[in-house]
Amino acid sequence: MTAPTRTEIRSAPHIKGPRSVEQIMANVVYSLLPICAFFVYQYGISAAASILVVTAACLLAERAFVRTGTQAGSLSDFSATITGLLLALTLPPGFPLWMGAVAGISAIALGKALFGGIGFNVFNPALVGRAFVQAAFPAAIATYTPSFLPGRFTQFIPSSLAWPLMAPADTAAWLKAMQFDALASATPLAKWKFEGTLTAAGDLLTSLAGHMAVGPSPVLILTCGAYLALRRFMDWRIPAAVLGSAGLTAWLIFALGGTKYPDPFFMLFSGGLILGAVYMATDMATSPVTPRGMWVYGGLIGVLTVVIRYYSGLPEGVMYAILIGNAATPLIERITQPTPFGKGASIRTRKSASYTLHPDYISREEASAKTPKKRFFKNKPKKS
Amino acid sequence: MSDLAQARTFDEFMEGIWRQNPVFVMVLGMCPTLAVTVSAVNALSMGLATMFVLVCSCGLVSLMRRIVPKEVRIATYIVIIATFVTVVDYVIQAVSLAVYDALGAFIQLIVVNCIILGRAEAHASKHPPVTAMVNALGMSIGFVIGLFALGAVREVLGAGTLFGFSLFGANFQPWVVMVLPPGGFIVLGAWLLLFSALKRRKEARLAAQGGGHGA
Amino acid sequence: MNAPAHPPQPQATPATSLLKTLGLVSTVCGLIIVGAYQGTYDAAAANRRLALERTVFKVIPAAKSMAEWQATPQGIRPAGGEAVAGAVKFYVAYDAAGVLAGIAAEGAAKGYADTVRILYGYSPACQCITGFGLVASKETPGIGDKIVTDKAFLANFEALDVKLNAELSALANEVKAVKHGTKANPWQIDAIAGATVTSRAVGKAINDSAQQLLPKLLPEMEKLQKKES
Numbered sequence: 001m002t003a004p005t006r007t008e009i010r011s012a013p014h015i016k017g018p019r020s021v022e023q024i025m026a027n028v029v030y031s032l033l034p035i036c037a038f039f040v041y042q043y044g045i046s047a048a049a050s051i052l053v054v055t056a057a058c059l060l061a062e063r064a065f066v067r068t069g070t071q072a073g074s075l076s077d078f079s080a081t082i083t084g085l086l087l088a089l090t091l092p093p094g095f096p097l098w099m100g101a102v103a104g105i106s107a108i109a110l111g112k113a114l115f116g117g118i119g120f121n122v123f124n125p126a127l128v129g130r131a132f133v134q135a136a137f138p139a140a141i142a143t144y145t146p147s148f149l150p151g152r153f154t155q156f157i158p159s160s161l162a163w164p165l166m167a168p169a170d171t172a173a174w175l176k177a178m179q180f181d182a183l184a185s186a187t188p189l190a191k192w193k194f195e196g197t198l199t200a201a202g203d204l205l206t207s208l209a210g211h212m213a214v215g216p217s218p219v220l221i222l223t224c225g226a227y228l229a230l231r232r233f234m235d236w237r238i239p240a241a242v243l244g245s246a247g248l249t250a251w252l253i254f255a256l257g258g259t260k261y262p263d264p265f266f267m268l269f270s271g272g273l274i275l276g277a278v279y280m281a282t283d284m285a286t287s288p289v290t291p292r293g294m295w296v297y298g299g300l301i302g303v304l305t306v307v308i309r310y311y312s313g314l315p316e317g318v319m320y321a322i323l324i325g326n327a328a329t330p331l332i333e334r335i336t337q338p339t340p341f342g343k344g345a346s347i348r349t350r351k352s353a354s355y356t357l358h359p360d361y362i363s364r365e366e367a368s369a370k371t372p373k374k375r376f377f378k379n380k381p382k383k384s
Numbered sequence: 385m386s387d388l389a390q391a392r393t394f395d396e397f398m399e400g401i402w403r404q405n406p407v408f409v410m411v412l413g414m415c416p417t418l419a420v421t422v423s424a425v426n427a428l429s430m431g432l433a434t435m436f437v438l439v440c441s442c443g444l445v446s447l448m449r450r451i452v453p454k455e456v457r458i459a460t461y462i463v464i465i466a467t468f469v470t471v472v473d474y475v476i477q478a479v480s481l482a483v484y485d486a487l488g489a490f491i492q493l494i495v496v497n498c499i500i501l502g503r504a505e506a507h508a509s510k511h512p513p514v515t516a517m518v519n520a521l522g523m524s525i526g527f528v529i530g531l532f533a534l535g536a537v538r539e540v541l542g543a544g545t546l547f548g549f550s551l552f553g554a555n556f557q558p559w560v561v562m563v564l565p566p567g568g569f570i571v572l573g574a575w576l577l578l579f580s581a582l583k584r585r586k587e588a589r590l591a592a593q594g595g596g597h598g599a
Numbered sequence: 600m601n602a603p604a605h606p607p608q609p610q611a612t613p614a615t616s617l618l619k620t621l622g623l624v625s626t627v628c629g630l631i632i633v634g635a636y637q638g639t640y641d642a643a644a645a646n647r648r649l650a651l652e653r654t655v656f657k658v659i660p661a662a663k664s665m666a667e668w669q670a671t672p673q674g675i676r677p678a679g680g681e682a683v684a685g686a687v688k689f690y691v692a693y694d695a696a697g698v699l700a701g702i703a704a705e706g707a708a709k710g711y712a713d714t715v716r717i718l719y720g721y722s723p724a725c726q727c728i729t730g731f732g733l734v735a736s737k738e739t740p741g742i743g744d745k746i747v748t749d750k751a752f753l754a755n756f757e758a759l760d761v762k763l764n765a766e767l768s769a770l771a772n773e774v775k776a777v778k779h780g781t782k783a784n785p786w787q788i789d790a791i792a793g794a795t796v797t798s799r800a801v802g803k804a805i806n807d808s809a810q811q812l813l814p815k816l817l818p819e820m821e822k823l824q825k826k827e828s
Contacts, residue, residue, distance in 0.1 A: 096557075099557075110570070132561065135560065135561035135564065135566060136559040136560055136561040136562070137557065137559070137560065138560055138742055139742060140557070162557070163555075165544075165552055165556060165557060166552070166553075166555045166556060166557055167555050167556065167557040168557070194778075194795065195778075313711060313796060444627075448624070451620060451623075452620055452624075453612040453616060453617055453620060454612070455612055455617060456617050456620060456621055459621065460620065460621065460624050463624050463625065463628050464624065464628060466628075467628035467631050467632055468631075470632050470635065471631060471632065471635040474635045474636055474638075474639040474640075474643065475635065475639055477639065477642075477643040477646065477647075478639035478642035478643045478646065479642075480646070481643075481646045481647060481649075481650045482650075
């Protein structure tokens with residue numbers, strides 16, 4: 001006896017259930033897994049250990065801060081996992097594991113917990129963590145190793161296993177023993193900046209050719225990003241704006257400046273621009289919500305990236321460009337408010353705050369108003 | 385001195401060290417606190433220089449408190465403070481040029497350290513010399529402790545040494561960020577977090593005991 | 600009196616009393632300052648001299664004593680007396696026997712973070728730079744400050760060629776930092792990989808200072824051979 005299948009027919013509007021944070025975050029994690037797998041395929045067990053340690057450090061830090069009770073969110077929302085995975089992908093594969101742990105902890109502490117937890121952070125936590133270690137260990141973070149080394153699945157890159165607080169082993173000597181010259185371990189961007197040699201854009205696109213010191217393949221990242229965009233877990237406008245403006249700026253400088261500058265394809269596919277555009281700039285809490293704002297925000301990041309790469313002492317500029325874009329987000333949202341339906345340009349009024357204020361905060365000045373309390377300890381007894 | 389007076393003097397002394405610590409509670413004098421605490425030695429010398437200026441100028445301000453008219457009091461205090469800062473500047477040059485170079489312009493900037501003018505105006509001008517100097521001494525010891533707390537952490541992480549002695553051996557990896565300006569802000573923030581957590585825990589304990597007073 | 604003021608009518612203080620107070624305070628403070636200055640002057644001057652000597656002696660290890668000179672457009676003379684426009688200061692170091700051990704001069708150039716100021720030692724015998732020390736720099740710790748610890752980099756300065764051209768008007772070859780691993784001539788400096796900007800600053804500082812000083816110094820070298828006692 002089978003129950004007859006019932007087809008319900010209803011009239012519009014068809015409202016889908018709201019998406020939960022967990023659902024979005026979990027999907028981002030799934031889409032990151034192939035990229036992590038590729039990273040491990042490129043660099044072997046050092047990369048695997050780095051991903052594990054950084055993510056574990058993020059999760060532990062998140063747990064510690066959530067337990068104090070001052071934080072929004074919980075471990076199960078996957079946001080700390082994303083931070084850890086992204087952070088590990090931006091670090092060199094042979095980055096000492098203890099420094100990776102420092103990066104993970106500072107990402108959560110300085111990037112997220114400081115502002116009140118998930119959804120309150122101003123800056124992308126993974127990039128805050130990376131900026132901290134960039135400032136703390138500038139030498140280690142610039143030490144890359146070539147990909148697809150023989151024996152990478154059985155042998156750690158020696159710098160990975162540095163004792164906590166101790167300086168990493170010299171990878172140059174290790175590479176020399178493996179018959180690689182010092183140039184092999186420079187990233188394509190560093191090679192261009194300091195040596196003036198370009199890497200072919202096609203090789204950069206797949207990351208598969210030879211022993212290059214590059215991150216996961218841009219093609220793979222774009223594919224995984226496209227999955228997220230198609231399922232609407234991510235807005236396609238931001239990566240499009242970042243890549244478009246970076247490509248356009250690079251092309252303009254290339255067309256006007258001539259041979260001194262690399263071609264725009266090299267700019268687009270080298271370094272962390274694709275990963276940054278697809279996964280970092282699109283972080284929901286730190287990017288604008290207005291469609292026009294997304295274009296402005298992405299455009300700003302793209303231009304800044306190229307400008308920093310060309311005109312500063314650093315070969316890579318994606319991190320600082322996105323952090324500056326994050327800082328500009330509230331401003332961008334404010335000037336790109338959409339006009340509500342029915343309010344034409346002629347009767348547009350002055351815009352006020354772009355977000356609704358918590359009623360408790362509005363009346364905080366009044367003596368009788370109750371201030372929303374932050375509780376530092378969970379079981380703090382009430383004052384008599 | 386009676387027991388009561390002694391207890392009061394002791395309170396004056398302890399106030400600056402703990403309850404009104406200029407760095408961790410009042411968050412005053414941030415300019416030298418953040419700028420010169422790259423190493424423990426720098427932090428201590430800055431603290432001692434400030435201590436000398438604070439104690440001397442509070443003593444002199446207190447001595448002159450009855451003859452200085454209200455209208456020119458700020459001018460008087462500033463002249464007195466600037467005098468002792470100049471003295472300290474000369475003395476440091478004579479004692480150690482290395483310390484003088486490390487502290488740089490921040491010795492002269494003690495003039496505008498708000499702890500000193502604040503103490504002169506709020507305390508020394510209303511109390512007899514001994515009380516004023518005891519209070520100033522406590523306050524400056526609190527300042528020294530604050531600076532040292534920052535300087536020690538920044539030196540240990542930023543150079544792997546404490547007072548120039550290597551703690552971790554030659555292979556230590558320095559955290560460059562700690563000797564750069566952002567390190568000052570990060571370490572200060574961490575200390576403030578710790579103190580505020582301690583304070584809250586103490587308040588919670590007091591409240592749990594049912595008294596609720598003395599918080 | 601400093602008693603709590605009566606709110607309705609604070610009485611005005613006479614101007615003479617204000618002046619008297621300020622005058623008294625200034626006098627007392629003036630006395631303290633002058634006293635401190637007098638008391639510490641000798642010690643401070645000795646300290647400064649010691650610090651300078653230490654830097655010079657580090658650059659020229661054989662040195663046991665030194666004298667301060669300046670190179671003016673009219674020739675070289677011992678420092679002191681009136682300052683001459685365009686004069687370059689340099690330090691002449693003598694060994695234990697009073698024989699010229701070397702000459703030290705200061706150079707400065709823009710580095711990565713701020714101006715890098717160095718003191719370099721010049722040996723008239725081989726017409727080369729024999730060493731350098733840092734006077735002041737704000738270069739990134741761990742990268743830029745390797746210029747004083749990196750052994751391969753310091754090896755550049757064991758005998759860095761600064762010979763003058765035939766007319767004695769400028770250096771025969773410009774001192775310059777070149778990319779790591781491409782040093783081919785004795786007047787080139789092999790830069791530290793990863794600290795190219797700071798390495799270049801050292802090269803430029805030495806070059807700028809030597810271009811200015813050596814053409815004036817070399818023709819009158821014999822004046823400096825023996826220590827004046």
